[in-house]
Amino acid sequence: MxxxxxxxxxxxxxxxxxxxxxxxxxxxxxxxxxxxxxxxxxxxxxxxxxxxxxxxxxxxxxxxxxxxxxxxxxxxxxxxxxxPPIPEVKSILGLEGNCRPQAGEPAGKASPEPADFEMTASGFAGHDAKLAIPAGTSRHGFGAELVYVVGRTAENVEADDALDYVAGVTLLNRFGGRRAPGKAQAPGTIGPEIVTMDEIADPADLWVIATVNGESSCA
Missing domain, CATH: 2.30.30.230 (Fumarylacetoacetase, N-terminal domain)
Incomplete structure (x- = not known):
């Protein structure tokens, strides 16, 4: 669904x-x-x-x-x-170092454990929303990312059992950029929908394609 x-x-x-x-x-x-x-x-x-x-x-x-x-x-x-699919969510846990470098990106040393960071969910709007880029932000970028939506309480879950706790996936796009000190972070969008796991044949084989002015990149 x-x-x-x-x-x-x-x-x-x-x-x-x-x-x-x-x-x-x-x-x-x-x-x-x-x-x-x-x-x-x-x-x-x-x-x-x-x-x-x-x-x-x-x-x-x-x-x-x-x-x-x-x-x-x-x-x-x-x-x-x-x-946003779940407006009540206060924060989103992000991961870094869990993707292979794309063409043109420097190849770094893979880490056995990706680094995590927290994003404030209130900074994201729904699909097709108009976004206001904060003043003082330059060199606007974007980051299309896959979001796994945890559907039930989980604690000390084994890696092999992790997907049993996932309700589905959605999309997130962070509009990053170089910001002046003290300025708010650039906004982003999330959604439009949560695709439930019964529609996903292989959760390890999902691609995100971002298109900007006719040019596409994959993640």
Missing amino acids: RLVTYSVGPAGAVRVGVRVGHRVLDIEAASRVKGEPLPSSLQALLIAGRGALSRVQALAKAATTDARPLTQAMYEERAIRFL
């Missing part, structure tokens, strides 16, 4: 949905139609576990086979505003 958090209109309420073709099905509204209410946020939905996600999958299938009962819960993509 492809799960999204969105609003309808600039000041609309925050909603959670699932993609059905080129449209989005409002999960809470659709579940009320079926008489089986589901959580109204993506975070709460993930916490509710696999049973809740299976019910979302059934709703999406029902909307595909016969959308008429769910018409009022369906939105065209152009009518919604994408928000």
